[in-house]
Amino acid sequence: MNLALHGAIEQGLLFAIMALGVYLTFRILNFPDLTVDGSFALGGALAARLIIEGTNPFLATLMAFVAGGVAGIFTGVLHTKGKINGLLAGILTMIALYSINLRIMGKANLPLLREDTLYTFVKDLGVPNLAVGGVVFFTGVALVFLIGILLLKAIIDWFLQTDLGLDIRATGDNSKMIRSFGANTDTTTIIGLGLSNALVAVSGAWVAQYQGFADVGMGIGMIVIGLASVIVGEVLFGSSSIFRATLAVILGSVVYRLVIALALDAGLNPSDMKLITALIVIIALTVPAVAKSVWKRQPFRATKGGRGDA
Amino acid sequence: MLKISRVRKVFNEGTVNEKIALREINLNVTPGEFITVIGSNGAGKSTLMNIISGGLIPDTGSVIIDGKNVTKLGEHKRASFVGRVFQDPMAGTAPNMTIEENLAIAYARGKRRTLSFGVNNRKRELFREQLRQLDQGLENRLKTKVGFLSGGQRQALSLLMATFTEPKILLLDEHTAALDPKRAQLIVDLTQKVVEQYKLTTIMVTHNMEQALNMGNRLLMLHDGGIILDIPQEKKQTMKPQDLLRAFEQARGGESFSEDRYLLS
Ligand SMILES: Nc1ncnc2c1ncn2[C@@H]1O[C@H](COP(=O)(O)OP(=O)(O)OP(=O)(O)O)[C@@H](O)[C@H]1O
Numbered sequence: 001m002n003l004a005l006h007g008a009i010e011q012g013l014l015f016a017i018m019a020l021g022v023y024l025t026f027r028i029l030n031f032p033d034l035t036v037d038g039s040f041a042l043g044g045a046l047a048a049r050l051i052i053e054g055t056n057p058f059l060a061t062l063m064a065f066v067a068g069g070v071a072g073i074f075t076g077v078l079h080t081k082g083k084i085n086g087l088l089a090g091i092l093t094m095i096a097l098y099s100i101n102l103r104i105m106g107k108a109n110l111p112l113l114r115e116d117t118l119y120t121f122v123k124d125l126g127v128p129n130l131a132v133g134g135v136v137f138f139t140g141v142a143l144v145f146l147i148g149i150l151l152l153k154a155i156i157d158w159f160l161q162t163d164l165g166l167d168i169r170a171t172g173d174n175s176k177m178i179r180s181f182g183a184n185t186d187t188t189t190i191i192g193l194g195l196s197n198a199l200v201a202v203s204g205a206w207v208a209q210y211q212g213f214a215d216v217g218m219g220i221g222m223i224v225i226g227l228a229s230v231i232v233g234e235v236l237f238g239s240s241s242i243f244r245a246t247l248a249v250i251l252g253s254v255v256y257r258l259v260i261a262l263a264l265d266a267g268l269n270p271s272d273m274k275l276i277t278a279l280i281v282i283i284a285l286t287v288p289a290v291a292k293s294v295w296k297r298q299p300f301r302a303t304k305g306g307r308g309d310a
Numbered sequence: 311m312l313k314i315s316r317v318r319k320v321f322n323e324g325t326v327n328e329k330i331a332l333r334e335i336n337l338n339v340t341p342g343e344f345i346t347v348i349g350s351n352g353a354g355k356s357t358l359m360n361i362i363s364g365g366l367i368p369d370t371g372s373v374i375i376d377g378k379n380v381t382k383l384g385e386h387k388r389a390s391f392v393g394r395v396f397q398d399p400m401a402g403t404a405p406n407m408t409i410e411e412n413l414a415i416a417y418a419r420g421k422r423r424t425l426s427f428g429v430n431n432r433k434r435e436l437f438r439e440q441l442r443q444l445d446q447g448l449e450n451r452l453k454t455k456v457g458f459l460s461g462g463q464r465q466a467l468s469l470l471m472a473t474f475t476e477p478k479i480l481l482l483d484e485h486t487a488a489l490d491p492k493r494a495q496l497i498v499d500l501t502q503k504v505v506e507q508y509k510l511t512t513i514m515v516t517h518n519m520e521q522a523l524n525m526g527n528r529l530l531m532l533h534d535g536g537i538i539l540d541i542p543q544e545k546k547q548t549m550k551p552q553d554l555l556r557a558f559e560q561a562r563g564g565e566s567f568s569e570d571r572y573l574l575s
C-alpha cells in the first residue's frame with residue numbers, strides 16, 4: 001500500500017464523522033439538509049481561529065460541535081417554525097454561513113502551521129503502524145481515528161435506540177404516526193438537524209487540523225461527498241439495522257476516499273474530483289437501483305401482495 | 311368523558327372552495343360508551359375525528375376530554391388522552407422500525423421522552439405478552455421491521471399500539487376498510503376484545519351498516535356536517551340496515567340514501 005492510500009484511509013475516517021451527520025438527516029430524518037457545506041466550513045473556520053488564538057484544540061473542536069449544532073438548529077427552526085421548504089432552509093443557512101465563516105477567519109485561508117492541533121496530538125501518541133511482513137496496512141494515526149470513529153458510532157447507535165432516538169427515527173419514517181403518540185415533530189426535526197450539523201462541524205474542525213489549514217471553500221460539495229459515502233456504504237455493506245447502517249456509512253466514506261486516491265493515482269487532476277464524486281453518486285444511485293428498490297420497497301410489496309399470514 | 315360543544319369547522323372559508331365540514335356539532339360521550347358513526351362521503355366523519363384528536367382545531371366551539379378543555383391543544387399534546395387507528399394500514403406504524411420499536415413508541419405515549427433505552431427486557435416481556443393476544447405469531451418477531459407485515463397484521467399492531475396504554479378515548483376511522491373481508495373480520499373481533507378488556511370509550515367510523523349496528527352501544531349518523539341521527543343502544547339492537555335507511559330518509563325529509571359504499575348485506 002502506498003502513501004496515498006494510507007492518507008485516503010485517514011481522511012476517510014475523518015470525513016466519516018460528516019457522513020454520519022448526513023446519514024442522520026438524509027436517512028434517519030428523511031430531510032435533504034444542505035446546511036452541510038456551510039457547517040463543515042464553519043467547524044474548520046472556528047477551530048482554526050480558536051487554535052491560532054491559543055485555545056486548546058480539544059476545546060476548539062468542542063466549540064465547533066456547538067456552533068455546528070446551532071447552525072443545524074437554525075435550519076430546523078426556519079423549516080418547522082418558519083414553514084420554509086426544507087431544501088431552501090438549508091441553502092439559506094449555508095449561504096449565510098459563508099459570510100459568517102469569512103468573518104470568523106478574517107481571510108479566506110487560515111494556516112495552522114506549527115500549532116498544536118488534534119492531529120499533532122494523535123501523531124505524538126506514537127501509536128505504531130499496523131504492518132504485516134513489512135507492508136503497512138494501517139498507520140498508527142488511522143488506528144487512533146478508527147477507534148475514535150467506532151466510539152462515535154457506538155454513541156450514535158445507542159442514541160438512536162433511546163426513547164428520544166426512536167421518536168427522531170419515527171419522525172423520518174412516519175411523522176403522522178409519531179405525532180399521534182405525543183411527539184412534537186418540530187422538536188425532533190430540530191434536534192436531528194442540530195445533532196447532524198454538530199457532527200459535520202466536528203468533521204470540518206478535524207479536517208482543518210489534519211490538513212493544516214482552514215479554507216472558506218473547504219465545505220463546497222461536502223453534501224455530495226457525504227451522500228456518496230452514505231449511498232456507497234449502503235450499496236456495498238447494507239443497511240438492514242442501525243448498527244449495520246452506521247458501519248456502512250463509515251466504510252462508505254473510506255471507500256470513497258480510496259476511489260478518489262486511485263483516480264488521482266491513475267493520473268486524473270485534483271480538479272477532476274468533483275466530477276468523479278458526482279459520477280460515483282450517480283453510479284451508486286442508478287446501477288444498483290434494482291437492488292435498492294427491492295430493499296426499499298419490499299416492506300410495501302409484502303403488504304400489498306398480501307402474502308402475510310393474517 | 312368527551313364533550314363537544316357547538317363545534318364548527320369550515321375549510322377554505324371565504325373562497326369559492328368554501329366547504330362547511332362541521333356545523334354546530336354537539337356531542338356528549340359518557341365513559342365506556344362505544345359509539346359507531348356512519349354517514350355518506352364528505353359527511354364530516356373524519357373531520358370530527360380530527361377535531362377530537364387535535365389534528366384539526368375547530369373554528370368555534372369547544373372540546374373537553376375528561377374535564378380538561380383541549381380545544382386549542384395540538385395533536386401531540388393530546389396524545390396522552392387519545393388513541394387512534396387510521397384507515398390506511400400504513401399510517402399507524404413506522405415501516406422501517408421493528409415491531410418492538412414501534413411498541414416502545416406507543417408505550418411512551420404522552421410521556422416525556424428521555425435518553426433511556428426505548429426497548430429493554432422488561433418492556434420486551436410486556437410487548438410479547440400483548441402481541442400474543444393478537445394471535446398473529448408476532449410475539450416471536452419482535453425484531454422484524456413492521457414494513458414486512460401484511461396489512462392485516464399492521465392494522466392489528468396499530469390497534470394494539472393505540473389501546474394498550476389505555477387512552478381516555480379511542481378513535482377508529484374506518485380502520486377495517488382497506489382490508490379484505492377475512493382480515494377485516496379479524497380486526498373487528500380484536501376491536502371488540504380490546505375495547506371490552508380496557509373498557510375504552512370508543513368512537514368508530516365505519517361504512518358497514520351491519521357493523522355499525524352490531525358493534526358498540528350507540529350509533530350516530532352524520533350528514534352534511536351535522537349529526538342527523540343519534541340512536542341509543544335499546545333502539546339500535548332492534549334495528550336492521552333497512553330500518554337505518556328508513557330512519558335516514560325520515561330525518562332528511564324524503565331524500566334517499568344513495569351510497570354505493572354501504573354494505574347492506
Ligand atoms: N383539509 C381539507 N381542506 C378542504 N376541504 C376538506 C379538507 N378536509 C376535508 N374537507 C372537506 O370537508 C368535508 C368533510 O370531509 P371528511 O373527510 O370529514 O368526510 P368523511 O365523512 O370522513 O368522508 P369519507 O366517508 O369519504 O371518509 C368534505 O367535503 C371534504 O372535501
Ligand SMILES: [Mg+2]
Nearest residue numbers: 355356357483
Ligand atoms: Mg373519512
